[in-house]
Amino acid sequence: MQPEERSASIDIENVNHLFAGGVRAVCDATLRIHAGEFVSVVGPSGCGKTTLLNLIAGLIELRDGRIAVAGAAPLAGRNDVAYMLARDCLYPWRTALENVMMAGEFRGVPKAARMKRAKELLGRVGLADFENHYPKALSHGMRQRVALARTFSMDSPVMLMDEPFGALDAQTKLQLEDVLLDLWNAEKRTVLFITHDLNEAVTMSDRVVVMSPRPGRIIADIPIPLPRPRSVRALQKDPHYHEIYSNVWSRLEEGLSQNGVHPA
Amino acid sequence: MKTEIQRNSPTVLIAQIVSLAVFLLLWEWAAKTKTVDPLFIGQPTKIFAYLYQSTVVDQVLLKEAVWTLSETAAAFVLGSVAGIAFGLLFVLYEPIERFLDPLFSALNSLPRIALAPLFLLWFGLGPLSKIALGLSLTFFIVLNNTVAGARSVDSDLIILARMLGAGKARIFFKVTLISAVPTIFSGLRLGLIYALLGVIGGEIIASQHGLGQLLSLLANTFETNGVFAVLFFLAALGVTLSKLMSAIEAYLLRWR
Numbered sequence: 397m398q399p400e401e402r403s404a405s406i407d408i409e410n411v412n413h414l415f416a417g418g419v420r421a422v423c424d425a426t427l428r429i430h431a432g433e434f435v436s437v438v439g440p441s442g443c444g445k446t447t448l449l450n451l452i453a454g455l456i457e458l459r460d461g462r463i464a465v466a467g468a469a470p471l472a473g474r475n476d477v478a479y480m481l482a483r484d485c486l487y488p489w490r491t492a493l494e495n496v497m498m499a500g501e502f503r504g505v506p507k508a509a510r511m512k513r514a515k516e517l518l519g520r521v522g523l524a525d526f527e528n529h530y531p532k533a534l535s536h537g538m539r540q541r542v543a544l545a546r547t548f549s550m551d552s553p554v555m556l557m558d559e560p561f562g563a564l565d566a567q568t569k570l571q572l573e574d575v576l577l578d579l580w581n582a583e584k585r586t587v588l589f590i591t592h593d594l595n596e597a598v599t600m601s602d603r604v605v606v607m608s609p610r611p612g613r614i615i616a617d618i619p620i621p622l623p624r625p626r627s628v629r630a631l632q633k634d635p636h637y638h639e640i641y642s643n644v645w646s647r648l649e650e651g652l653s654q655n656g657v658h659p660a
Numbered sequence: 661m662k663t664e665i666q667r668n669s670p671t672v673l674i675a676q677i678v679s680l681a682v683f684l685l686l687w688e689w690a691a692k693t694k695t696v697d698p699l700f701i702g703q704p705t706k707i708f709a710y711l712y713q714s715t716v717v718d719q720v721l722l723k724e725a726v727w728t729l730s731e732t733a734a735a736f737v738l739g740s741v742a743g744i745a746f747g748l749l750f751v752l753y754e755p756i757e758r759f760l761d762p763l764f765s766a767l768n769s770l771p772r773i774a775l776a777p778l779f780l781l782w783f784g785l786g787p788l789s790k791i792a793l794g795l796s797l798t799f800f801i802v803l804n805n806t807v808a809g810a811r812s813v814d815s816d817l818i819i820l821a822r823m824l825g826a827g828k829a830r831i832f833f834k835v836t837l838i839s840a841v842p843t844i845f846s847g848l849r850l851g852l853i854y855a856l857l858g859v860i861g862g863e864i865i866a867s868q869h870g871l872g873q874l875l876s877l878l879a880n881t882f883e884t885n886g887v888f889a890v891l892f893f894l895a896a897l898g899v900t901l902s903k904l905m906s907a908i909e910a911y912l913l914r915w916r
């Protein structure tokens with residue numbers, strides 16, 4: 397399914413969010429993510445990244461500002477938005493295959509079609525032999541692969557990911573980053589990717605957006621001119637990548653100090 | 661697993677059989693020599709003779725067991741179905757729970773056996789009063805477990821189901837309910853044993869049939885061997901029921 401170009405963009409304008417109890421989590425955020433773009437958001441813990449993502453997902457009610465996902469207001473459970481968390485959130489009573497088939501099941505995809513799609517995706521994340529395993533019999537990294545396959549199985553043009561690899565060890569993380577990039581290369585989606593790993597943000601994204609400490613405001617929006625397709629593991633040794641990384645790092649420091657914050 | 665191998669290893673089994681044999685022999689000796697009055701402790705050979713007589717020859721024990729088991733089954737099924745239904749209702753509509761809470765807490769803290777006279781008055785000497793007693797125990801156990809299980813569902817699983825496109829009903833049946841199954845099951849296992857307890861208790865107090873009635877008849881006529889035989893039979897019955905529930909549970913919850 398090729399999404400129409402304009403239809404998969406995410407537009408965020410002057411969004412503020414104040415939690416009950418007075419915590420100001422997002423402050424005057426304006427951001428435009430184009431269809432097919434891979435954008436990362438980095439920022440210190442507690443700055444409001446998850447809040448911003450959940451506003452876009454429609455899980456938190458938007459009260460101040462405007463958000464349009466593919467031209468429509470946010471709504472949880474939309475067909476054109478996929479969502480993934482740091483926790484794998486696999487349903488323990490379902491096998492790997494049944495977990496991947498779940499989105500299709502909820503979205504009314506015929507059984508044969510969703511089974512075919514689920515098997516294909518499990519194969520692509522390297523778990524073809526584990527289709528019938530229950531989550532308890534899978535390692536941490538394997539479970540997150542299943543979750544990744546499930547996220548792609550939704551065939552949604554927009555993917556919202558909240559630190560999807562945040563809980564993995566460094567090796568597994570590099571592996572899964574490449575799995576994600578491969579899937580993304582094969583089926584271009586609009587990705588909003590939250591992370592607090594700058595290395596991950598730079599290697600994966602077209603743009604890195606930096607948020608300040610709470611109240612989170614967007615203080616930098618840095619394009620990453622690395623050619624695609626990329627391999628996260630190959631990039632680790634690429635001098636050009638390191639140049640860009642230190643460039644981003646200084647832009648980040650600059651942004652933080654302009655906002656009266658002194659990075660540690 | 662290592663511990664399982666050890667527990668089922670032949671050495672342990674042999675040790676268990678040997679100590680049981682020694683215990684029975686000591687018991688037999690104490691009864692026979694009247695070191696302890698057999699009126700209180702019976703005599704193993706006579707207990708087994710009674711067991712043989714009442715299960716194989718005249719089958720009294722089996723006939724009474726059929727009464728007890730049918731009453732237990734009825735109490736268990738009715739109590740569980742009602743317990744699960746009310747539990748789900750409470751989870752879906754909390755105001756109903758808040759409304760019924762004072763009544764239910766009061767009933768649940770009441771020693772249920774105290775209701776036996778009332779049940780006898782209402783339902784007579786027959787099976788109904790026993791079923792009511794067993795049911796009153798099973799119901800609250802299953803109810804509490806259902807509510808606890810459905811409330812403890814992982815909130816991230818619910819959020820994810822929502823994002824995957826599931827509506828309220830789907831989320832309830834495919835996420836909330838299924839994740840409550842393990843907790844409901846431990847309630848069912850306990851509920852079954854308590855249904856048996858209620859039924860036997862009811863039969864002991866006043867009945868024309870059942871193992872409880874047999875037990876109190878035997879005790880009142882100082883048939884100590886018969887009392888022990890019924891107790892052995894009840895213990896075996898309890899273990900069998902528990903094992904059966906565990907087997908069903910192990911199959912249904914194989915994903916755990």
Ligand SMILES: Nc1ncnc2c1ncn2[C@@H]1O[C@H](COP(=O)(O)OP(=O)(O)OP(=O)(O)O)[C@@H](O)[C@H]1O
Pocket residue numbers: 415416417419420421439440441442443444445446447448592610
């Ligand atoms: N449901 C809530 N009610 C009240 N305050 C909240 C709620 N959720 C988050 N907050 C507050 O909003 C702020 C931003 O939270 P958020 O989860 O968006 O941070 P984050 O950038 O995702 O952090 P992390 O990197 O640690 O995940 C935090 O200070 C938090 O205390």
Ligand SMILES: [Mg+2]
Pocket residue numbers: 445446447558
């Ligand atoms: Mg977060």
